[in-house]
Amino acid sequence: MNSQVMNQARAKQSDRLMTSYDRFKEKGFLCDFNINVGEKSFRVHRTVLAASSEYFEAMFSSNLKEVHDGQVNMKDVDQNGIAQCVEFMYKGKADLKIENIQHTLHASNLLQMEELTNLCFQFLEINISPINCLYVINLAQMYDRRDIKQQAVQVVIDNFESVISSEMFPFITKSDLLHYISNQTYQTLWKAVVTWAKGKDNVDVSELFKIEQFPFKFLLETVLKEPIVKNNKTAEKSVFTALFFDVKKLETNLDIDNCFILKNLSETNQIPEQTTVKDSINQFLETNFEQISKKKEFLDISKDDILRLFKSSETKYSSETIKYGGMMKWVKHDVKNRRKIFQDLFSLLKLGDLSLEFLKETVRIESLVKKSDKCIDLLIDEIFSRASLKAEEKPKAEQPLALPVSKDDEEGSSVIGGASGYGTASSRPANGSVVRSAQEKEVVKVKEEFEERMKQMELKNEQEKRDAEREHEIEMKRVQEEKRKMKIEIEKLKTEKKGAESQSSSQTTSGLRIINQQPSDGKLERSTPRESLPGYKGDWTHVITYSFPAGSLKGVSYEAQEFTEYLPWNDGRICLNLLYQAFDAGLIFKIQKVGDRRGKIVWNDEFPHKTNKTGGPENNGYPDPNHTMKLKEALEAKGFKYDRRIPLPVFRS
Known part of the structure; x- marks a missing residue:
């Protein structure tokens, strides 16, 4: 007979067989076995299970209890995963989704259903995307x-x-x-x-890449400000090295916006080539004084820095008014602490380069200038100097014309001068004195004005001194009164303390003490809710419950207590095995004595425990990707090793 006809007949028969068994299952016809998963039960046929799953074939070939009972209770597996396996057994298809693929894979792998497992991976291969690619990588690694x-x-x-x-x-x-x-x-x-x-915890990110590959500006403005760098000294030091090791590179990247940031970093941290770096930054500040004096950070430079800028011949600015303005802004930013240095800075100004109008209308009326004798003297000297220079430079044409006279004329000057009416030698001194008085008029006026102001300042200072002395006297009286009251209070406290000490001397005080022994009648149970902990999406959760009845140990009584901790399903399986051993050995808990004969059960702090599902490490919760590793290491340090022969703890009813 034609092989094609035979193949078609076989396909129809296979399809009829699957369709019939599926119809029987839906009606419960000839079903002879139950698969129980949690509260869900699947009524099925043994022959279909054995034909579809090597797991069930091996089970039905043995004399296991489940064969006689006609049912199997499956643990550590998801209801939906088993449902997809049963669906595939009877229909040859499954409803696969990214959301449930992990459970279906786990169930098919457990039941040794190779065709369904391959179908799951074909589904993953077709549906890989940027959203789920990391999830797919984890599944692929899990199943090699x-x-x-x-x-x-x-x-x-x-x-x-x-x-x-x-x-x-x-x-x-x-x-x-x-x-x-x-x-x-x-x-x-x-x-x-x-x-x-x-x-x-404390990750050194600098070991993950070559920090030199980052641009200078990105290192300074982004990398250095990141908390994970600021909180790790090694990483921070690596950034400092990249910024300051190459001084030429530093000089190239110095600008008005970052010079103060780099200056502060170089002064407050251990950096390479510190002296050379400092010199380069100072040179930049001198060259760009006019621009940096407009920056807010300029107001916070130190006394030594501003004195160096004012003294340096390399400090550049377009006019002396810029220097004066920078000085005033810097001093008035903290006038209480910088008043004393003001006159030192003022003496470094080139007053001769300031206009007379600026001296009169700006400098002369400045309160800091008026309160400093040294500043006043410098200002008066400058104004006198200018007035004198102006007088010397008066053109000779403005002086009265004097006729030349002979020796004889000088001897008879009184007669000739009276008779002729021409100018004589005796007439020149008088005319000359009138001219000099006019030229010195402005100087005299300024001098008198400053002398009057100085007198007023002296009177004001005297009054302020008297006021200060009076306030000091009042303050001293107040302090003495406070001391007197404080002394009385201290004596009172001493008396009360003596009474309290005498009363407590007859009483027995006991601090907190620890009994490093776990009550022997405790119980460990677990449950497996279908929910994921933060950081373990798609994974189930182990909920471990420890319970102790009320009792006593070494003469210390304690009340009944219950404790709970959480572990991720896959990553926590080994930890659960080790915890079971440690609990059986009596090492998970201890008793803290809180009274004479009273105590309470507490965790043994040698082992980390997650007592909350959320809140992160600070709240003993998740996400915390390192928890299972730390718990495993702590348990292994006590000598416990994973033993697959040890059964999982019983489920909590």
Whole structure:
């Protein structure tokens, strides 16, 4: 007979067989076995189970209790995962979704249904995206599917910037991170490193990349300000080295906006070439004094810095008014503490380069100038000097004309001068004295004005001195009164303390003491809710409950207590095994004595425990990707090792 006809007949018969068994299952016809998962029960046929699953074939070939009972209670598996397996057994198809693929894979792998497992991975291969690629990588690693992992890794690399924002990115391994960032731009690299490092303890991000590859400005304005760098001394030191090691590079990148930031960093941290760096920054400040004096940060430079700028011949500015303005802004920013240095700075001004109008209308009326004798003297000297110079430079044409006279004329000057009416030698001194009085008029006026102001200042200072002495006297009286009251109060407290000490001497005080022994009648139970802990999306949760009845130990009584901790399903399986051993050995809890014969059960703080589902490490909760590793290490340090022969704790009813 034609083989094609035979194949068609076989296909029809196979389809009829599956269709019939599916119809029988729906009606409960000839069903002879139950699969129980939690509260859900699947009524099925043994022959279909054995034909579809090597797991059930082995079970029905043995003399196990489940064979006689006609049912099996499946633990550590999801209801939906088993439902998809049963669906595939009877119909040859499954309703696969990214949301439930993990449970279906887990169930099919457990039941040894190779065709369904392959179908799951084909589904993953078709549906890999930037959103789920890290999730797919985890599944592929779990089931050793290198081909699927390789495809998912390529999706990560091709869409890396989008993948950084995914929920699972902070939980990838360090080696995977290094692989992904190897060919990224420095902006994307930094974003990835920061996202990955947040939530981890004291990570040195500088070991993840060559910090020299970052531009100078990016290092200063972005990298150095990131908390994960500021909180790690090694990483911070690496950034400082990159910024200051190459002085030529530093000088190239110095600008008005960053000079004060770099100056502060170089002075407050241990940096390479510190003296050379300091000299370069100071030289920049001198060259750009006019621009930096307008910056807010200029107001916070030290006394030594501003004196150096004022003394240096290299300090550049367009006019002396710029220097004067910078001085006044700096002093008045903290006038209480900088008043004393004002006259030193004022003496470094080139008053001769300031206009007479500026001296009169700005400098002369400044209160800080008027209150400083040294400043007043410098200002008067400058004004006198200008007035004298002006007098010397008067053109000779403005002086009265004197006729030349002979020796004889001089001897008879009184007669000739009276008779002739011409100018004589005796007439010149009088005319000359009138001219000099006019030229000195302005100088005399200024001098008199300053002398009057100085007298007023002296009177004001005397009054202020008297007022200050009077206030000091009042303050001293107030302090003496406070001392007297305080002395009375101290004596009162001493008396009360003596009474309290005498009363307490007859009483027995006991501080907190620890009994390093766990009550022997405790019980460990677990439950497995279908919910995920933060950081373990798609995974179930182990809820571990420890309960102790009321009792006494070593003469100390305690009340009944119950404790709960949480572990992720997959990552916590080994920890659960070790915890069971440690609890059985009596090492998870101890008793804290809180009274004479009273106590309470407390955690043994040698082992970390997550007593909350959320809140992060600070709240003994999740996310905390390092918790299971720390717990495993602490338990192993006590000599416990994973033993698959030890049964899982009983389920909490």
